Structures are given as C-alpha cells and as structure tokens.
Amino acid sequence: MVTKVTGIRVGFDWDARHHQFRWVLGGRRRSRALLYSRVMLRVRFAPSPTGFLHVGSARTFIFNWLYARHNGGTMVLRLDDTDVERNTDASVNSIFEGLRWLDLGWDEEYKQSERLGLHREIAEAIFQKGHAYRDFTPAHVGDTKKSGAHQTWLFNPGMRELSREESDRRAASGEPFALRFRVPRGTAESVRFADAVYGEQVKAADDIEDFALLRSDGMPTYHLASCADDVDLRISHIIRGQDHLSNTYKHVLIFEAAGGKAPQFAHLPLLVAPDWSKLSKRRHGPVVSVTTYRDAGFMPEAFINFLCLLGWSPKDDREKLSRQELVDAFSLEGINRANAVVNFKEPAATPEETFDPKAVWLNSEHIRGLAIDELSARLLPIVREAGPQVTREKMLAITPLIRERIKLLRDVLTAADFFFVDQLPPYDVNELIPQKGNAALAAKVLACAGEVLAKTEFQHDPLDRALRAAAQELGLKAGQMFQPIRVAVCGRKNAPPLFETLEVLGRETTLARIDVAFQNLK
RNA sequence: GGCGCUAUCGUCUAGGGGUUAGGACGGAAGAUUCUCAAUCUUCAAACACGGGUUCGAUUCCCGUUAGCGCUACCA
Numbered sequence: 001m002v003t004k005v006t007g008i009r010v011g012f013d014w015d016a017r018h019h020q021f022r023w024v025l026g027g028r029r030r031s032r033a034l035l036y037s038r039v040m041l042r043v044r045f046a047p048s049p050t051g052f053l054h055v056g057s058a059r060t061f062i063f064n065w066l067y068a069r070h071n072g073g074t075m076v077l078r079l080d081d082t083d084v085e086r087n088t089d090a091s092v093n094s095i096f097e098g099l100r101w102l103d104l105g106w107d108e109e110y111k112q113s114e115r116l117g118l119h120r121e122i123a124e125a126i127f128q129k130g131h132a133y134r135d136f137t138p139a140h141v142g143d144t145k146k147s148g149a150h151q152t153w154l155f156n157p158g159m160r161e162l163s164r165e166e167s168d169r170r171a172a173s174g175e176p177f178a179l180r181f182r183v184p185r186g187t188a189e190s191v192r193f194a195d196a197v198y199g200e201q202v203k204a205a206d207d208i209e210d211f212a213l214l215r216s217d218g219m220p221t222y223h224l225a226s227c228a229d230d231v232d233l234r235i236s237h238i239i240r241g242q243d244h245l246s247n248t249y250k251h252v253l254i255f256e257a258a259g260g261k262a263p264q265f266a267h268l269p270l271l272v273a274p275d276w277s278k279l280s281k282r283r284h285g286p287v288v289s290v291t292t293y294r295d296a297g298f299m300p301e302a303f304i305n306f307l308c309l310l311g312w313s314p315k316d317d318r319e320k321l322s323r324q325e326l327v328d329a330f331s332l333e334g335i336n337r338a339n340a341v342v343n344f345k346e347p348a349a350t351p352e353e354t355f356d357p358k359a360v361w362l363n364s365e366h367i368r369g370l371a372i373d374e375l376s377a378r379l380l381p382i383v384r385e386a387g388p389q390v391t392r393e394k395m396l397a398i399t400p401l402i403r404e405r406i407k408l409l410r411d412v413l414t415a416a417d418f419f420f421v422d423q424l425p426p427y428d429v430n431e432l433i434p435q436k437g438n439a440a441l442a443a444k445v446l447a448c449a450g451e452v453l454a455k456t457e458f459q460h461d462p463l464d465r466a467l468r469a470a471a472q473e474l475g476l477k478a479g480q481m482f483q484p485i486r487v488a489v490c491g492r493k494n495a496p497p498l499f500e501t502l503e504v505l506g507r508e509t510t511l512a513r514i515d516v517a518f519q520n521l522k
Numbered sequence: 523g524g525c526g527c528u529a530u531c532g533u534c535u536a537g538g539g540g541u542u543a544g545g546a547c548g549g550a551a552g553a554u555u556c557u558c559a560a561u562c563u564u565c566a567a568a569c570a571c572g573g574g575u576u577c578g579a580u581u582c583c584c585g586u587u588a589g590c591g592c593u594a595c596c597a
Contacts, residue, residue, distance in 0.1 A: 048597045083596060139595050153593085178595045198527070207525055207593095215595035222597045246526055246592040269528080269590095276589050306534095309546090313535055317545045336528095336535080339590060343533045343547090358534065358547045368560080404560045415559090467556090482556040494558040 041073030042236045045106070046226065048080040049091035052289045053098030055342060056241060056271040056279060059307040063268060064239045065104045066308070066330040076233055077106040081113045082225045098290035103300050110233065112225050119220035122228040122258050123179055123213045131257040132213055134167045134177040135159040139216060155180070155210035179214035181253060191249040196266035196332040198242075203249045211250050223247065227254040235263050239332075242267040242339075266332050269311045270339045279342065287344045287354060296355065297382070297410030302366035306359040310340040320365045364407040372399050379412045386413050388420035397504045401496035418490045419504060424513060427491040429520050434480040439521050441476075445484045446518045448474060450511060458507050463499040488517035 045061040047053065068075040077099075081087045099106075112119075126132045137156045160182065171177060189205040213224040220228070230238065245267045255262040273279050279288045286292040293303050305321055313336070314321065314329040321329065343356040367375060376392075376399040383390050390398075402415045418424060432442045448470050456466040471481035482498050489510055495501060502510050 046597090050597070080597065086596070135595085137595095176595095180595090201526085203525075209593070212595045217595080219595085221595070226597085241591095242527070243591055244597090247597095267527090272590075274533085278590080309534060311534090315536070317536075319534090319546050338528050340535090341533060356533080356547085361547055364560095402559090405558070464556095471556095477556090479556050486557065490557095492558095496558080498556060 040234075040236065041068065041071045042076060042234055043068050043073060043239055044076035044078050044230070044233065044235050046078045046080045046229075046240075047095050048083060048086075048222075049088065049095060050083065050086040051091055051281065052094040052291065054279060054281070054288045055290060055293075055307065056288075057095075058098060058102065058290045058303075059271060059310065060240055060268060061099065062102070062104065062304055062307055063312070063330075063335075065106070066326055067237065067239060067332070068107075069327045070330045073236070074108065075106040076108045076110065076235065078110045078229060078233070079112060080222065080226060081111060082116075082119075082220055082222060084113075084219065087113075094289075094291065098294075101290065101294045101300055102304060104304075108233075110229070112229060115225075115229060115232075116220065118232055119225045119228045120214070120218070123220065123224055125259075126181070126213065126254070126257045127179060129257065130182065131253075132179050132181050133160055133162065133210075134171055135180045135210075135212075136162075136170055136175055136177045139178070153209060154185070154206070155183075160210065176216040178212045178216050180210040180212055181250070181257070183208045183210050183253065191252050193248060193252050193262060193265055195245070195248075196237075196264060197269075197335045198245065198267055198337060201245070201248070203246075208249055208253070213254075223250050223254060227251050228258065230263060231255065231258060231260040237264045237266060239266045239268065242270050266335065269336055271310055271342050272339045274341055274343055274346070276339070276341065284344070284346065287342075293355070293359075297408030298355075298359070298363050299366050299378070299409065302363040303359065305366070306356070306362050309358070310342065311336050320362060320369070322369075360407050367406060367409070368403060370403075372396065372403070375399050375403060378409060382409055383412060383416075383420065390420060394419070394504070401500050401504065405496065415496075418495070422509075424489075424491040424516070427487070429517075431487045431493055432484045432517055432521060434476075434483045437480060441480075442484045443518060443521045444474065445476070445481055446488060446514050446521070449481075449485050449488075450514050450518070453502070453507065453510055453514070458503050458510075460499045460503055463502055467499075484517070485514065489513045 043064040045057075045064050047057050047061075065075050067073070079092065079095075081092075123132070127134075135156050137159060159180070184205045187205065190202050191205055191208065192200065192202045194200055211223055212221045214220055229235075248265055248267075252262045271279055273284050277283065281288055290303075294300075301323055304323065305326070308321070308326055308330075309319065312330075312334050315334055318325070318329075343358070345353050370378070373396060376396045379399060380390065380392060380395045383395065398416050398419050402412060405415050406412055429439075432446070433439055434442060434445065449467070452466050452470045453463075456462050467481060467485070468478055471478050474481065483493065486495055486498050486501075487493060489501065489505055505513075
C-alpha cells in the first residue's frame with residue numbers, strides 16, 4: 001500500500017534496475033516523514049475515452065471523489081487510453097465536458113498513453129521473473145464468442161511450455177508475440193482479496209486464464225497498464241464498477257508479480273436500464289449520457305444527489321442531500337451489492353417523462369432550496385440562450401414566481417414564457433371565458449379590469465384589493481374575475497399567482513394585453 | 523458452456539431470527555390558495571420459489587429460478 005506524508009513521497013517506487021517496486025521513505029526528509037507518518041488515501045477515476053461520459057462512469061467518479069473528500073485523500077484522474085483503435089478526441093472532450101459540469105474537480109491528472117515506458121518495463125520485469133511467457137499464436141480475429149468458441153480456454157498449449165531459448169530465438173527473429181501471464185496451474189493455489197463491498201473473494205487459480213499483458217504490437221493491455229499505473233501512482237483504494245470484480249483476480253496476480261501489494265478494492269453495483277439490461281447508448285439513447293442531463297436543465301448537485309442514491313444509502317431517511325452532506329455521510333459500508341435500475345422511459349416524449357422521476361423530483365427539490373438570486377443567476381443564461389434578452393433585474397423579479405413551478409431549469413422557458421415576449425402568441429379565446437360564464441361575461445370582466453387597472457397602483461396589495469372589489473361589484477366570484485385577466489396576460493390558465501404576475505408585467509403591458517383579449521372576444 | 527456476483531413495494535432503499543416490514547419517488551383520493559405549482563392528510567403497493575436449521579424465518583444454510591458480470595492481443 002501507499003503512504004504519503006504532506007509533500008513527501010512514501011510508498012512504492014518503480015526500481016528500473018531491479019525490475020520491481022521498492023519501498024521508499026521520503027528521500028531527504030525521512031525524519032519528518034516518520035513524524036507525520038500516516039496512510040495517504042489516494043483514489044482514481046480511470047475512464048477509457050471510447051465514448052461519451054455515461055451515468056455509470058459519472059457515479060464511479062462521484063463515489064471516488066466523495067471517498068477522497070470524506071477522508072482528506074487525493075483524487076486522481078487518469079485517462080486509460082491504451083486502445084488506440086477505439087480512442088477518440090471527441091470522447092476525451094465529452095468526458096471532460098461531463099466532469100466539468102459535475103464541478104467536483106480532481107487533484108492530479110494523467111494519461112496512460114504517456115506512460116507506456118513504465119508499462120513495458122513492468123511487463124518485462126514480470127517476464128524476467130518467469131511470471132509471463134511469450135505467446136506466438138496469431139491474434140484471434142473477430143469476436144470469439146460469436147465464432148462458437150464457448151469452451152473455456154486457459155492458456156495456449158505449446159506456448160506456455162516453450163523453452164526460454166526457443167522463445168528468445170523466435171522473438172529475436174522478429175516473430176510477433178503477445179506476452180501472457182503465467183497463472184499457476186495444477187497447484188491448488190487460489191487468489192484472494194477482500195472487497196470492501198462484496199466481502200472476501202476467492203478463486204482457484206486453475207479457473208483463471210492466462211490473460212495477455214502485452215499485445216503483439218507491444219502495447220500494454222488494460223490489465224497491465226491499469227495495475228502498473230495504480231502501483232506507480234500509489235493508489236490506495238480502487239473504487240470501480242462491479243464489472244471488474246472477476247478481473248480483480250488477474251489484477252491481484254499482476255500486483256504481486258510486480259512486487260507490489262494490491263490496493264484495497266471496492267466494487268460498485270452496476271447501473272442498469274429498466275429492463276435490467278446494461279445501459280447502452282445504442283439501445284437506450286441519450287439518457288445514458290451525462291451531458292443530456294445538463295442540457296435538459298438538471299443542476300449538477302441534484303444529479304449527483306440522484307446518482308449517489310443509486311447503489312448507496314446514508315442509512316437514514318434522508319433523500320435530498322447537499323454536496324457537503326454527501327461528503328459527510330459517504331462511506332463504503334453504505335454501498336449495496338445489487339444492481340440499480342435507472343428508471344427512465346425508453347420512448348421519450350417530454351424531458352420530464354424521459355428521466356427517472358426521482359431525478360426530476362430531486363432536481364425540483366434542489367431548485368426550491370436555492371436562494372432567489374442564485375436561482376435567477378442560473379436561469380438567466382438559459383433564457384438568454386433561447387432568445388429573450390431579459391435583464392438581470394427582470395429575471396430576479398420573475399424567479400420567485402416560478403421557483404415552485406419548475407422541475408428542470410429549462411422549464412423556465414415554458415413557465416415564464418409570457419414574461420419574455422412583447423406580444424402573446426395566439427391562444428384559444430375560449431380560455432378567457434370563466435367558470436359558469438360566457439363570452440359576454442368575459443368581455444365585461446376584461447372591460448372592467450381595464451378600467452380598474454388603469455388607475456390602480458401596480459403592487460400586490462392594491463391590485464388584490466382593487467380586483468376583488470371589482471369582482472364584488474360585478475357580482476362575481478374572485479376566480480371568475482381572475483381567470484379572464486390571467487388568460488389575457490399569460491395566454492393560458494395555468495400560470496403563477498395573478499397579482500405578482502401583473503406587478504412584474506407592469507401596467508402598460510397588462511393593459512395592452514387585456515385590450516387585445518377584449519378585441520379577440522368580439 | 524465455464525467461473526462468479528445479486529435477489530425487500532412499479533423504481534430507489536431501510537431493516538433484520540419474533541416488526542402493524544419503515545422511508546422516498548411515482549400512482550390514487552382529499553384538504554388548501556384566484557388557476558397551476560408548492561404544502562398537508564390519507565390510501566394502494568414488497569421480503570422470487572423450494573427445501574432445510576430453529577419453538578419461530580423475510581432475515582442463517584443449501585438448491586432452483588431469474589438478472590447481471592467475466593470468460594478478447596476491449597476497457
């Protein structure tokens with residue numbers, strides 16, 4: 001394991017001369033290192049840039065970050081980009097875009113492709129120690145699963161037993177080979193590790209195949225590169241998806257062969273689709289991509305909150321948790337073992353129907369938890385980008401009227417639309433007609449309202465008094481009076497409370513819209 | 523096929539040898555305000571199945587089933 005003391009490196013270091021990891025204790029400042037000696041917690045998030053950042057990866061990132069922050073540890077971001085065939089810049093950008101939106105940050109950043117020398121050295125060392133062998137079998141083409149190769153293979157016969165002399169000779173002659181790990185066979189040995197989530201794990205070495213370390217083009221495989229970097233970067237805890245649980249045996253083997261000690265593992269249950277299948281962009285569309293949530297108007301803190309509740313629980317009845325509350329509450333013990341369904345709807349109609357209802361609800365909770373000026377500041381760019389060049393002041397006045405009426409930030413565009421235009425788009429004139437009334441009554445109400453509002457101060461209380469008085473005079477219920485006015489100024493029945501709305505709209509706009517409605521009624 | 527992981531309301535989960543199996547979302551009904559929303563109240567809704575162990579299992583063990591993962595010179 002790796003320790004570090006403020007600013008001083010303590011832990012495993014790769015010793016190129018002796019082909020192994022060695023313990024190092026803080027160089028010149030050894031005495032101080034000993035003084036402050038404590039285990040430094042280091043975690044990493046290691047996405048491979050072969051696609052956009054998806055929600056499962058985001059959750060892995062978040063859990064790592066939470067664990068680091070909870071324990072005062074270090075968060076490492078490492079791009080696992082050893083698959084040159086499939087890596088794309090677009091993917092790298094998408095991942096950073098997603099992570100930036102999450103706004104959690106990280107402390108150190110690495111790229112595996114810049115560390116190939118280290119990987120090869122370690123592969124060489126493992127080979128020199130006899131834990132690996134050259135496999136000159138030509139690479140399989142295509143998907144072996146589909147080509148009917150369902151039988152278990154554990155090693156390539158003939159290659160494992162190749163003498164060192166012959167192996168060297170064929171390698172020297174330029175024959176391509178993959179380097180495979182020589183897993184102990186027929187020894188009744190087993191590989192074990194303790195997983196912080198899944199408990200004690202044991203597997204017979206005989207059931208582990210001779211996995212590749214190096215491809216025939218000399219590039220490291222994921223297993224090798226990942227483990228080599230984990231040791232070199234002194235990662236203390238590997239928190240990752242459960243799809244790696246069975247790979248972990250191989251990793252333990254690599255850690256041990258490289259002369260290091262395996263870190264602590266914690267595997268996370270997977271996020272799956274409503275039909276329990278794996279989340280995939282091809283099958284489930286954009287709902288699996290983090291940026292989709294951003295673009296739909298989720299707030300990062302709500303999205304993070306939602307993801308944390310998938311496969312983890314604070315063990316009390318809290319649902320809405322702030323970033324800090326999550327940091328405080330997070331622990332590996334709270335992680336579940338069963339896969340969690342992201343309950344989105346497959347055929348997407350409206351954004352609200354697409355996403356997991358709980359995510360939407362949490363977002364509305366976080367919106368309501370925001371101070372008006374803060375919420376207003378988040379809403380403003382969304383509105384401006386959509387067209388209307390509202391002023392900051394006006395947005396600030398509108399915000400309290402819609403805060404409890406929007407679930408996603410983008411809902412501001414539909415909830416406050418009538419504040420953003422000079423003239424209302426056409427609406428159904430029949431909407432102007434109040435309960436138990438007709439067009440004539442609506443016209444009467446609007447005419448009256450026009451008169452009253454022309455001479456009323458545009459403040460909540462005066463408006464309230466004046467309009468209620470007018471209703472009484474006309475012998476109408478308040479609701480019958482308010483509806484025609486509301487529809488006249490908002491263009492629809494469902495809108496924020498009337499007096500506040502009129503106050504923000506102002507006398508001029510209000511009267512103009514009432515007049516238009518009055519004309520339309522004829 | 524082989525190896526492994528998992529199984530509590532529709533979904534996320536709490537719980538754990540004796541409980542009215544708790545909470546949340548979503549759903550339904552009602553209250554309330556000028557509509558909507560918010561809020562409040564109430565209701566419906568779960569321990570996958572079969573064997574053990576036990577005085578007693580949803581909880582522990584075994585099996586079945588189902589889902590998922592790994593089984594690539596992908597990560």
